[in-house]
Amino acid sequence: MLWRERIGRYGYLAPAALFAASIALVPILVTFWLSFHRQMPIFGISRFVGLENYRFLLEDARFWNALGNTAYFAAFSVVLELGLGLTFALLLNRQFRGRAVARALVLIPWAVPNVVAARFWEWVYNADFGVLNYLLGIKINWLGDPLWALHAAILADVWKTTPFVVLLLLAGLQVIPEELYQAARIDGANAWQLFRHITLPLLKPVILLVLLFRTMDAARIFDLIFVLTGGGPANETETLVVYAYKLLYRTLQFGYGSTLSVAAFLFILALSLAYLHQLRRAWELRG
């Protein structure tokens, strides 16, 4: 094959590859590089400090607090989203009049920007004029009370992202052959048995995929919390990315801020690798 011919073919790939390398790949490597430096560009400070930042990270109580908040937020919101999403998907998979409309309406939160979703819920949670307190007939400072703030953020996240879960699960439900249910019904299986022994096993790969997408997304939560609480009260809702953002852009510590970014990145990477491992096993079992 002529070399021009080969170059021609790779030429189609080159612009995308160059772009991804220069705006994503190299900057990610630079983040690692920065994380070994004490770097405050505004003051002209830049020097190599080796693993100093990482040593500091391990002793930084605020980092551990943020890591704990992130893990708590991700675990709770993803579990709730999956439970609620499965319920909604099963409901919407039934035959009823107006199903198409219901399916469309359920997707609305997916199209709402995170920042706007945060504004919606901020107003619902408002301690003085909030509709939630009014409907419940109580007076709780949802976003200002350390006990409630993170849970309030979790509920807002569940609202925003459950539609995505519903969408994937519905698609998964629709490819399960109806004959399987008919055969099982003839054998006398009840509704719970149908769900337990047909729906759930066949849905497992999709469920794992949903868990992968959602966990990665929840672990890097920023905008929702940033607007709802700003990480407060007393850092009770501060997540890894919120903390990293504050270090980078409020205190302009590009070295230690990058160390935190790396920590957040590695945390998310570890989670997704664990899921991918499970996912591959699930696919292999299915053959």
Add this chain to the structure above:
Amino acid sequence: MPSWQRLGVLLLLAAMLGFILGPFLWQVITALKPTAELGQLPPLLPSRPTGQHFSTVLGTPGFLRVFLNSVVVAGGTVLLVFLLSVPAAYALAKLGLRGRNPILALLLCLSMFPPIANVAPLYLLFIRLGIRDSLLAVVLAHSVYTLPFAVWILTNFFQEIPDDLYRAARVDGCSRLGVLRHIVLPLAVPGMLSVGLLVFVFSWNEFLYALTLTASESARTLPVAISLFPGVHEIPWGEIAAAAVLATLPTVLLMFIFQRRIISGLTAGAVKG
């Protein structure tokens, strides 16, 4: 089905729709309330709906500017992503590249990085290039973030086009670019629409890049403006509500119009395996 069971399902459906639509409707109601009624409950509904908050927001030059910025950023991102991803996906799907599988694996890895992983170097780079606080900066960041996903999905869509069509056209003397233009692209329109919509919605909603790479109103996008909304003296709840509702309209409308395309884009590959 027994009637009590039917009633149960109906109640569950109502609860679901209440949860999903509640916060959104409450914001719409708030935006329609006269200022005097914002700080009191009851009544839940405005005594007389007013368009005052909407007209205040729409009458603010800053809001229109920022709205337009968001349109330009999301539109520009879709354009740039297509320009880069279509040829790349074409090469991966149809041109029989060596090293195709490692490239696809790398793409999948790259699509998983969180924005925080590259936002600080981008910020420093764009300052050096003198394009921080410009729409271009946001477009570049949004494009690179959605590019792996776009290439991945488009490769899947292009692969569904039979290789025989490609070979037949080549034998007939059509150039590679000609096949892309006259055969692959027309057949891949639905798939491209899906990708374009998802990229648009992502860019419209994205916050971290838009927040850090812009500083002034001339480059600010809607989510950033809405996050910065609180007034100097008292919080203008009515106007925030109106702005929030307006910021949601474009993507919600797109979702209703192109629901099928968006769903097929989101579930492409995920369910078929």
